[in-house]
Amino acid sequence: MGAEKITLRLTPRGKPLPKLPAELPISSDASVDALYDAVAKLTGFSRHRLRITKSDSSHLKPSPTVTLEDSHLYDESSVFIKDLGLQIDWQTVFLIEYLGPLIIHPLFILFRNQIYGFTPPFLQWAGPPSSTPATTTQLTLCAMVILHYIKRELETLFIHRFSAATMPLSSLVRNTAYYWTMGGLYLGYFIYAPSTTEAAPLTFYAGILIWIFAELSNFKTHMTLRNLRRPGSTDRGIPTGYGFNLVTCPNYMFEVLGWFAFAMITGWKIPALVFWGSGLFIQTKWAGQKERRYRKEFGDKYKKKRTVIIPFVL
Incomplete structure (x- = not known):
């Protein structure tokens, strides 16, 4: 099955992230690293300052090889973004x-x-x-x-x-x-x-x-x-x-x-x-x-x- 365009729901965890949009369109075969890069660009923070978790609170660890589909993230899935502070x-x-x-x-x-x-x-x-x-x-x-x-x-x-x-x-x-x-x-x-x-x-x-x-x-x-x-x-x-x-x-x-x-x-x-x-x-x-x-x-x-x-x- 080929890659498809999905929309992830983005929710800040902890302190507010003013620049963070509510949704992020992205390809299902994008890597977890690509997700971190996309969220970093949206928030204006370094990717190392961010922690992304899934709805079950499990940490979505950065990886250049693991895809969003591999991570069981699909259309309308929710992810939570936390600002870890200055690094x-x-x-x-x-x-x-x-x-x-x-x-x-x-x-x-x-x-x-x-x-x-x-x-x-x-x-x-x-x-x-x-x-x-x-x-x-x-x-x-x-x-x-x-x-x-x-x-x-x-x-x-x-x-x-x-x-x-x-x-x-x-x-x-x-x-x-x-x-x-x-x-x-x-x-x-x-x-x-x-x-x-x-x-x-x-x-x-x-x-x-x-x-x-x-x-x-x-x-x-x-x-x-x-x-x-x-x-x-x-x-x-x-x-x-x-x-x-x-x-x-x-x-x-x-x-x-x-x-x-x-x-x-x-x-x-x-x-x-x-x-x-x-x-x-x-x-x-x-x-x-x-x-x-x-x-x-x-x-x-x-x-x-x-x-x-x-x-x-x-």
């Missing part, structure tokens, strides 16, 4: 997130005397004011942080392919706060405090070797994930190979291993352990979500994993 692309979000600790940690070294020259009463336990230079351990920890986040920034620019183009601008502070406060100010203040002593040689060098292994392995798994997705597409494949035979998300596994090595070099300082533990908690949650998504999306083609982030444990 920011995910690449920019990641760049801003990682910029925080990349700037903050070196500042603790560069302005060490000014920062630790005055210690408020409630932080007296962190040590007396210092005029001594940073220790070799502290300089090494700072270098590890800088290299880690430079790697993250470069991966964001040249490696990662994002399944979602944008997120609401209003969520930017929430998304960046963790890296700027927990990973930047909180971790940095106590790691570079005068009370931090030199790590024992065995702990120091073992920690560095584990960290290097974790960083390189994390990069390798990011390359595997990149190669699953064609440029400009949002399609997904089943990841296999290095690390993926052990857990759902080896990229997260190696990430938490790297911060474990970092905490090890600090002498198991509480702030380093708190940052490691919070990262483990968050990424375990994300890895569990990915495991469930893989099972749902790929069915019997996907080999289910018992552990998502730490082999045989979690």
Whole structure:
């Protein structure tokens, strides 16, 4: 049966959309992407700012291959248009997130005397004011942080392919706060405090070797994930190979291993352990979500994993 001209009923959901007409004539074999483009042109908003749902409240996900007929939209079908508000692309979000600790940690070294020259009463336990230079351990920890986040920034620019183009601008502070406060100010203040002593040689060098292994392995798994997705597409494949035979998300596994090595070099300082533990908690949650998504999306083609982030444990 050939394509036919249909009319969709358009209804705003949430705040009013003054430019949105009540009807939209469109071909039944038009893609969902074409529908988003048409509504974006009518409203004057970016297509990434819009969310289109059907009358059963199911999300009509953008797709260049799925047609309106495939989506069970016919003549006189109703769709609901929601304005998601101002958006920011995910690449920019990641760049801003990682910029925080990349700037903050070196500042603790560069302005060490000014920062630790005055210690408020409630932080007296962190040590007396210092005029001594940073220790070799502290300089090494700072270098590890800088290299880690430079790697993250470069991966964001040249490696990662994002399944979602944008997120609401209003969520930017929430998304960046963790890296700027927990990973930047909180971790940095106590790691570079005068009370931090030199790590024992065995702990120091073992920690560095584990960290290097974790960083390189994390990069390798990011390359595997990149190669699953064609440029400009949002399609997904089943990841296999290095690390993926052990857990759902080896990229997260190696990430938490790297911060474990970092905490090890600090002498198991509480702030380093708190940052490691919070990262483990968050990424375990994300890895569990990915495991469930893989099972749902790929069915019997996907080999289910018992552990998502730490082999045989979690």
